[in-house]
Amino acid sequence: MTGATQDMPGAVETALRIAEGRSTALKELDACLERIDATEDDIGAWVALDRAGARDMAAALDARGTSGLLHGIPMAVKDIFAVKGMPWRCGSPIWKDRVATFDAGSVALARAAGAVLVGKTETTEFASYNPARTRNPHNPARTPGGSSSGSAAAVAAGMVPLAFGTQTSGSIIRPASYCGVVGFKPSFDLIEPGGVAPLARSLDTIGLFARSVADVALGVTALTGIDLAPEPATDRAEYPLDVSAAWDDAEPALRTAWAAFTDSLAPAGRQQNFPTELTAALRGAADLHGRIMDGESAEALAFEHATAPDLLSDKLRAHLEAGRALSGAERAADWAAMRRLRAMMDATLAPDAVWLTPAATGPAPAIESGTGSPAFNRIWTLLGLPCCTVPILRAEDGMPMGVQVVGAMGNDRGVLQMAHDLMARYGAAG
Amino acid sequence: MTGATQDMPGAVETALRIAEGRSTALKELDACLERIDATEDDIGAWVALDRAGARDMAAALDARGTSGLLHGIPMAVKDIFAVKGMPWRCGSPIWKDRVATFDAGSVALARAAGAVLVGKTETTEFASYNPARTRNPHNPARTPGGSSSGSAAAVAAGMVPLAFGTQTSGSIIRPASYCGVVGFKPSFDLIEPGGVAPLARSLDTIGLFARSVADVALGVTALTGIDLAPEPATDRAEYPLDVSAAWDDAEPALRTAWAAFTDSLAPAGRQQNFPTELTAALRGAADLHGRIMDGESAEALAFEHATAPDLLSDKLRAHLEAGRALSGAERAADWAAMRRLRAMMDATLAPDAVWLTPAATGPAPAIESGTGSPAFNRIWTLLGLPCCTVPILRAEDGMPMGVQVVGAMGNDRGVLQMAHDLMARYGAAG
Structure with missing residues (x-):
C-alpha cells in the first residue's frame, strides 16, 4: 500500500471532529488534498480535481456551522455522475470535452447534506469493460477492479473517506474487494439514479465506498433518509453461507482464504443452508x-x-x-x-435474510488482464439485492479480498449490520 | 377541432407512401410543417421547431433510400427528452436556456430508425402539475391534459403522426383521452429511459401518441425490436371490464358514455370479473x-x-x-x-390478461382548472402495467373520451391487439 490510511479519518470520524470543533471542513479537505498530492501520481484515481471549488465549499460550510449528515465530509464522485461545473466524460473519448451543467440527483442530495465534492474519479468506458488507467493502491501492478476504479482506489489510498460508485454487474463489490475497502450496493433504486449516465436500466445501481461499514451507512442514510446506522457489533450464533453463485470460478487464493474463514466460524455457526430451490x-x-x-x-x-x-x-x-x-x-x-x-x-427468502459469499473470484489480478471477473456479483445485481463487501480476507501475498454479505430485497439494514459485525470480529485487511 | 386530421397520414401510411415511392420524407415533413403553421397559433403545442434540421434530416433520408421502420416519419418529442441541439427546458424557467448536447437513448433509437425529429413539445413543469400553455385542439377552452400536453395536442391536430410522451401518473393516457388520440404507455421500462429528465424512478414510463393503434405499435416496435404490430381486427366473445380503480370519481358525461358503451357489448361479452382479491x-x-x-x-x-x-x-x-x-x-x-x-x-393475472376501464374521469375540463384527474391511471402506473387508450367515446358536447385497455405485465402485445379490435369495432371519435 502506498503509505498508510490509518491516519486518515473515516466519514463518521470526520463529521464528529467537525461537529465537536476539533477540526473544520477546510482542514479535513486540505488533509485529503495533501494525501492526494502524495499518492495520485502512483495511483491515477482522478479524472479531475476541483481544489478551488471544494475549498470554497468547505469554507462556506465552516462559515455556516452544521448542515446535514455529511457536513464537511470530502467525497469523490465516479465520472459517470453529472456534477455541475465538472467534467462528465464517462471514461470515453466521446465525452472528453463535456462539462455537466447540473448535478445528478444523488450528488445534489450529498451536497445538500454537506458533502464536499472533491472531484471526479476514473471509470471504465461507460462503466463497462475497457479499463481505466487507475492502479491498485496495494500493488501498482494489479488492477483496482472496475468499473468504479477511481472511487475504490481513492478510498483505499486514504484520499477521501467516501466515494460514489455504481454497479451494473460487479462494479462496486469487486473493486472494493480488490482494493481492501468496504463497498455497498444497496437494494436496486434505493438511491436516486437520475443524472447518472445509464448502462443497463434494470441493473444500474448507485452505491458507496468507504473504509468502514458505519461510513457507508452514514452516506446512504444521508442520501435516502433511511436510518441504516449499525447497532454496536455483536458476535452471531449463525453465519449463513452460500458459495453456489460462482464457486467453480473461485481461484486457489480465494479457496484457501475462504476455507480458513469458514473454519474460524464456530461449527454451529456455519450454515450452507441457502434454499436449494433458489x-x-x-x-x-x-x-x-x-x-x-x-x-x-x-x-x-x-x-x-x-x-x-x-x-x-x-x-x-x-x-x-x-x-x-x-x-x-x-x-x-x-x-x-x-x-x-x-x-x-x-x-x-425471509425479509431479514442475509448470507455470506465471496466478493470476487480471488485477489486483484494483473493490471494488464482487465478489471477481473464479476462472477460472484452479477446474479445479485440481476436480482436487485443489497450487497456489502468487507475486507477481511487476505491472499498469501498480502492482497486483500472481501467477504460479501447479500440480503433479501430491501434488507439493506440487515446486510450492513452483518457486515459491521464481521468487520468487528475479523478486523480490516485493508 | 381546428380543421380535420383525416387528410393527414398516420405513421404506417407515411412509411408506406415513402417506401412505395408515392411520396418522400421531405414532402411528408413539409405537409406537417404546413399543418403546424396553420394550427399552432391556436394550440401552442411546441416549445421549439427545428424546421431546417428536420428538412436536412428528411432530405438525407430521401437521398439514402430506406433505413429503419420509422423511415421518414415526422415525430415530436416531449420537452423532457434530450434531443441534441434542441432546447431541453422541461417546462421550467430553471432550464429556459438549456440546449441538449446529446440524444436521449429513445430519441437516438428513433433517429436511427429513420424518424424525422420535428421539434420539442410542451410539457407541464418537469412532467408534474403546473400546466403548459397548450390548448385542446377540439376546444381551445379545454385543457389537452398533461403532462405530455404538446405531444397529445400535436398528434390530435394532425401536426405530426407520432410523438413521444411519458407517464408517471396519468401523463400519456389522460391527455390522449382528452385530445381524442391513441396513447400507449408500455410496460414499465420497455422503452429505454436514459436521457429523459426523471420525476419518479419507480413510475416514469416512456410511451407514444398516434392516431391509430397500428401507428403506436410501429413506433414501439422500432424502439424495442419487439414485434407489436396488431393482427387484423376481430370481434371478441369477451370484453373484460373493470371500473373499480376510480369509479367514484367518474363524472356524469363518462357514466353516460360508459353505460352506452358497455350496453353495446353483447351481454355475454360483458364481464365484470376482474379478480376481486386484486x-x-x-x-x-x-x-x-x-x-x-x-x-x-x-x-x-x-x-x-x-x-x-x-x-x-x-x-x-x-x-x-x-x-x-x-x-x-x-x-x-x-x-x-x-x-x-x-x-x-x-x-x-394470466399472462395474456387484458381488461377495459375508462381512460379518464370525463372529457377534458376547462383549461383554467389544471390538467385533469389521473384517478383512472395512477394505479396501473404504480403497477407498471401496459395501458393503451383508444378514442371511442364522446361526451354529449362532442368532446372525446378514451377507453383504456390495461394488461398483465409484459402483455403489451395483447393490450395493443384489444385496443386495435376496439378501434375497428367502434371507430375513432377523434
Missing part, C-alpha cells in the same frame, strides 16, 4: 444477466453508437452489437424471467 | 402511488430544489416538500408494498 432456480442467471445487460446497454448507448462508433472500444462495441442482435422475443422472455426470479426470491 | 388489494394503491411519487420526485429534482426553489411552482414545491417530509421507514414500507402488489398481479 440455487437451482438461479442456474442460468449469470447468462440471463449478460443478455439483459447487452440488450439494455445497446439502447442506453444508442446515441454514442450511432454518432461515434469508432470512438467506442472494440469490446464494448461488440457487446452493443450482441445486444442489438437479440430478438425482441428473446428480450421479452428474459425480462419476464428476471421478474420471475425476483418474485421468487421475495417469496422464498 | 380489487381489494388495490385499495389504497392510489395513495401509495402519490407518496412514492412525492418521495422520489423530491430526490429526482434535488438539484433544482436546492439551487432554484423560487423558480419552482408553489404546487410542485409543496409536493417535493411533502416527499422530503416522509420518513425513511415510510418510504421503505411503501416500496415494499409496491413490490408486493406487483408480484401479486404477476401471480394472479
